[in-house]
Amino acid sequence: MRRLLSSALIGCIPLMAGCDLAPEYKAPAMAVPAAYKESGPWQSAHPSEGIPRTAWWRLYGDDTLDKLEDQIDAANPTLAAAVANYDQARAYAAIAEASLYPFLDLGGSSTRNRQSADRPLRSPNQPNRFGNNILAAQATYEIDFWGLIRNQVAAGEMSAQASAADLEVVRLSLHAELANSYVILRGLDAQAKLLQDTVESYNEALNLTRSRFEGKIASIIDVTRAQTQLSDARAAVADVLGLRAQYEHAIAALIGKAASDYTLPPAQVDLRIVAVPTGLPSTLLERRPDIAAAERRVAAANAEIGVARAAFYPNISLDLLGGFQNSMQSGFLAAPYSFWSVGPGVVLPLFEGGLRHAEEAQAYAAHDEAAANYRATVLAAFQEVEDQLALLHHLQHEAGDVDAAVTAAKQTLDTSMTLYRDGAVSYLDVTEAQQAALVEERAQLSLVTRRLQASVRLVRALGGGWSAGDLPSRDEAGNIDTASRTD
Secondary structure (H helix, E strand, O other): OHHHHHHHHHHHHHHHOOOOOOOOOOOOOOOOOOOOOOOOOOOOOOHHHOOOOOOHHHHHOOHHHHHHHHOHHHHOHHHHHHHHHHHHHHHHHHHHHHOOOOEEEEEEEEEEEEOOOOOOOOOOOOOOEEEEEEEEEEEEEEEOOOOHHHHHHHHHHHHHHHHHHHHHHHHHHHHHHHHHHHHHHHHHHHHHHHHHHHHHHHHHHHHHHHHHHHOOOOOHHHHHHHHHHHHHHHHHHHHHHHHHHHHHHHHHHHOOOOHHHOOOOOOOOOOOOOOOOOOOHHHHHHHOHHHHHHHHHHHHHHHHHHHHHHOOOOEEEEEEEEEEEEOOOOOOOOHHHEEEEEEEEEEOOOOOOOHHHHHHHHHHHHHHHHHHHHHHHHHHHHHHHHHHHHHHHHHHHHHHHHHHHHHHHHHHHHHHHHHHHOOOOOHHHHHHHHHHHHHHHHHHHHHHHHHHHHHHHHHHHOOOOOOHHHOOOHHHHHOOOOOOOOO
């Protein structure tokens, strides 16, 4: 009878080991729009002109920016921390996978012992002192009847995939932050150049008013107004240079350098304002690493439900113990001193105060939370894309108006200066024209920077050149090596 039961148990192992109590996984449903509302006829998008798979910042056509961006992967400590976090996730997945295999231990001991003469149940012929030498091997294998271990492995692998996507989120954010800081810094360089030219122009105007005052053609009020304009312009230069220094320091930190040891020389560059191809909204679900991470966490939570449900069923394992034991000092590795034990072990939960039901409820709630977070991530992604598309559209129209205003302000300034030299108008007209021209020219430069920033944010909102197909497979996510580490 025992042999019959053992044979039946062994015969059922392949069938029962195929059980999986996790619900069938389906990604949370999301209503995806057919087109971006803010894309409009001004936004060209052709599938063949997608964002570059790597080095998307090369779209802006600046060699210095390219060189700075290339230093992110090798030197940024935040990215290195994200890589280490991914390595931890892979290690956790490998730890879970180890439970699929038998555990084998080898141990031994050699002790001298003395027992009490009054020990309970001691027979009269037992010695007071004796040796105990043991050399034994033990093997334990948990039979995964209910898919508990397989679901733990699946959850670990999917969590590792989510961590890989998190790594890409950090990478994309850092590259975008560097591009944004560089765009602002070059915009400040342009502002500083404009203000320095303005200082020279205002200084010439001050010299003119002083000459006219000395010739009793102009009043002292004209001189003080010119001096005020000049001092304001110099103060604006200092303000811009102070702000530029902060962005230079931020760039240094992003490329892993101390701010005290890094200098980025001022330069006048024309960064290319590109029309970023958006593609179809449905592709956004594949192009955003944060969406991929959120989806993988839903899948991992789904597998955890299978783990919680499997806990209601018996835990069955096969145990094997064998070795040698005697009381002699040597020579105990012989057949007469061998021992062994083999057989199945079963643990069936009978009463645990509602623990298993609580764990199952917690697993379902964690799945619902992950699904809600996924939907929130998707909605935020579409909002970010629409925000930047709208901003780019309206800034493009604004640029035309500001250009026209700059042209008119310069004409007004030139005319007022000519009339002032001829004595036809007061210096107040010149001052007002100078202020208006400077305001419009600074607005023009600021608008260029804002458009570049919006394009960087749009690239980031679209996921850069990333795709969900770049995620490691589940097998790759669970294998440990040093390929992902940066030294």
